[in-house]
Amino acid sequence: MFIDMKKRGYKLKKRAESLEATRARIVQALMELHEELGPRNTTISAIAERAGVQRLTVYRHFPDDTELFQACSSRWRELNPPPQPATWAHQDNGPARCRLALEAFYGYYRHTARMWTVLFRDEPDVPALRGPMNGFRQYLEAIAADLVLTLVPPASQRRSTAATVSHVLQFQTWASLSAEGLDDTEAAHLATTWVCAAATGAAIAPSRRHPGASMEKPPS
Numbered sequence: 485m486f487i488d489m490k491k492r493g494y495k496l497k498k499r500a501e502s503l504e505a506t507r508a509r510i511v512q513a514l515m516e517l518h519e520e521l522g523p524r525n526t527t528i529s530a531i532a533e534r535a536g537v538q539r540l541t542v543y544r545h546f547p548d549d550t551e552l553f554q555a556c557s558s559r560w561r562e563l564n565p566p567p568q569p570a571t572w573a574h575q576d577n578g579p580a581r582c583r584l585a586l587e588a589f590y591g592y593y594r595h596t597a598r599m600w601t602v603l604f605r606d607e608p609d610v611p612a613l614r615g616p617m618n619g620f621r622q623y624l625e626a627i628a629a630d631l632v633l634t635l636v637p638p639a640s641q642r643r644s645t646a647a648t649v650s651h652v653l654q655f656q657t658w659a660s661l662s663a664e665g666l667d668d669t670e671a672a673h674l675a676t677t678w679v680c681a682a683a684t685g686a687a688i689a690p691s692r693r694h695p696g697a698s699m700e701k702p703p704s
Contacts, residue, residue: 506537506545509536509537510535515556520598521602523603524610549610564592567585570590572584582680589658589660590671593658600655624650624653625650627653632645641685647682652676652678652679667700
């Protein structure tokens with residue numbers, strides 16, 4: 485009896501390991517296809533083929549898109565963890581801390597640009613993406629709030645400072661600056677300049693001319 489129980493335990497362990505290995509192949513296949521084709525163009529049939537399993541096997545492990553995308557998102561974050569505050573927490577100077585944080589995020593975005601590009605592109609068309617994407621947005625909001633506290637803007641500038649920090653932390657901002665030919669260090673320096681301007685109010689004063697007043701022609 486003891487031998488039979490031992491054999492049974494061994495078989496159960498091997499079966500569990502096999503199921504886990506199959507699940508891992510499915511998730512890996514999904515990550516690869518998302519990066520190559522984008523979520524909206526990735527089908528269950530393509531996932532099954534890439535993972536070397538039947539379509540029914542995919543459904544057995546992941547009954548719906550939400551579970552499938554959550555598993556994919558969790559695994560992808562393990563392989564590509566976003567920058568952590570410990571990277572810049574040692575810096576007490578607000579602008580310097582902001583620059584270090586931006587350099588870290590911009591380097592991260594460059595390393596993971598292919599995936600983020602298709603995720604943001606396809607999010608409106610793939611409801612299952614919204615949960616993971618919102619989770620990342622909440623993480624960025626927490627980072628932005630911490631940086632604003634360190635910058636210590638006056639009350640009159642807090643709103644514009646928070647908006648500017650939030651903006652420069654976005655993947656789309658990095659992508660735009662990168663497309664202009666800036667490397668990550670240059671982009672982070674420029675973005676920090678924007679943040680400092682917002683925090684100090686060092687901007688061009690808005691015109692006080694009445695909206696209905698006519699513009700004077702410049703002298704010829």
